[in-house]
Amino acid sequence: MEKYDLTGRTFGHWFVVEKDLAPNGSKNSRWICRCTCGTVKSVFQYSLLSGRSASCGCVISEKKKGINKTHGMSNTRIYREWASMRRRCKNRNDKSASSYFGKGITVCSEWDSSFETFYEWAIANGYSDNLTIDRIDNSLGYMPSNCRWVTNDEQQKNKTNTVKIVYNGKEWCLRALCIHIGFPYKTAHGRLLRLKKSGREITTDALFAPINTDKIAKRFRH
Numbered sequence: 001m002e003k004y005d006l007t008g009r010t011f012g013h014w015f016v017v018e019k020d021l022a023p024n025g026s027k028n029s030r031w032i033c034r035c036t037c038g039t040v041k042s043v044f045q046y047s048l049l050s051g052r053s054a055s056c057g058c059v060i061s062e063k064k065k066g067i068n069k070t071h072g073m074s075n076t077r078i079y080r081e082w083a084s085m086r087r088r089c090k091n092r093n094d095k096s097a098s099s100y101f102g103k104g105i106t107v108c109s110e111w112d113s114s115f116e117t118f119y120e121w122a123i124a125n126g127y128s129d130n131l132t133i134d135r136i137d138n139s140l141g142y143m144p145s146n147c148r149w150v151t152n153d154e155q156q157k158n159k160t161n162t163v164k165i166v167y168n169g170k171e172w173c174l175r176a177l178c179i180h181i182g183f184p185y186k187t188a189h190g191r192l193l194r195l196k197k198s199g200r201e202i203t204t205d206a207l208f209a210p211i212n213t214d215k216i217a218k219r220f221r222h
Contacts, residue, residue, distance in 0.1 A: 004045065006031050012054025014043060037072040073115070077129050082111070082118050085133060085142055105135075108143035125149060167204055174207075183208050 006016040013036040020030040020042045029045040039056040047053035058072075073079045088096040089107050099105075111118040121144050122133075131149040133142070140146045165172050167181075174192065178185040188207045195202050 004029075004049070006045065006048065011048045012051070013037070013058075014048065014053065014055065016048070073119070078119060078122055078127060079115060081122075081133055082115050086112060089142065106141040108141065111142060122149070165202075165204060165207070181208065184211075187211060 007018055009016050011033075014033040015036075017032045017034055017040070020032050022030075022042070030042045031045060031048065032040065033043045033048070034040050035056040035058065037056065037058045039058065041056055043053050086107055088094045088100040089105050090101065090112075091097060092101050094101065106112075111121075125144075125147075126149045128149070131151060134148055134150040135142065136146050136148060165174055165177055167177055172180065174188060175185050177183075178188050191207050191209075192202060195206060200206070
């Protein structure tokens with residue numbers, strides 16, 4: 001009879017399923033264990049009892065990145081959304097840090113410390129792989145009461161630096177409006193900058209006036 005019956009016991013992230021009866025050429029007993037990330041592996045009894053093995057290795061790997069992996073979802077898009085959100089708010093060297101870290105935008109503690117908590121909120125609030133997380137009030141951080149899942153177009157409309165134009169009684173972001181009416185965005189944006197610089201009123205007539213192709217052709221001839 002075994003001196004130790006480890007079946008059903010937990011050691012770190014390991015849950016002992018049963019005794020490993022396969023011969024292994026060692027005097028040390030081995031046990032079939034399941035890690036919290038889902039990995040199943042045969043582990044030496046001594047390693048379990050001594051604490052030398054507390055997981056399949058996923059925890060050590062993710063701790064090097066500052067994240068404790070216990071969910072097995074690191075390769076999913078929703079996990080990348082969570083990691084990206086934390087990175088741009090916490091890492092001053094992130095490419096988007098000036099718009100987040102630099103402006104004091106933070107992630108609430110319940111999401112920052114737990115992907116699982118973020119995941120549960122996301123699924124309950126309409127997450128799908130074609131949507132991105134959006135802050136309703138851009139002056140506030142990432143938290144359940146201030147976030148939603150929207151399309152890229154909807155998110156662009158909500159950016160603080162997005163140019164918004166009223167056209168036929170509806171508010172549009174300039175790029176989306178150009179697509180809607182079939183007008184070159186670069187032309188409209190260039191006109192917008194000139195109107196702003198001169199202090200003149202920004203109107204749709206000024207932005208979308210017919211392009212003088214004869215004038216353009218004459219410029220190229222010279």
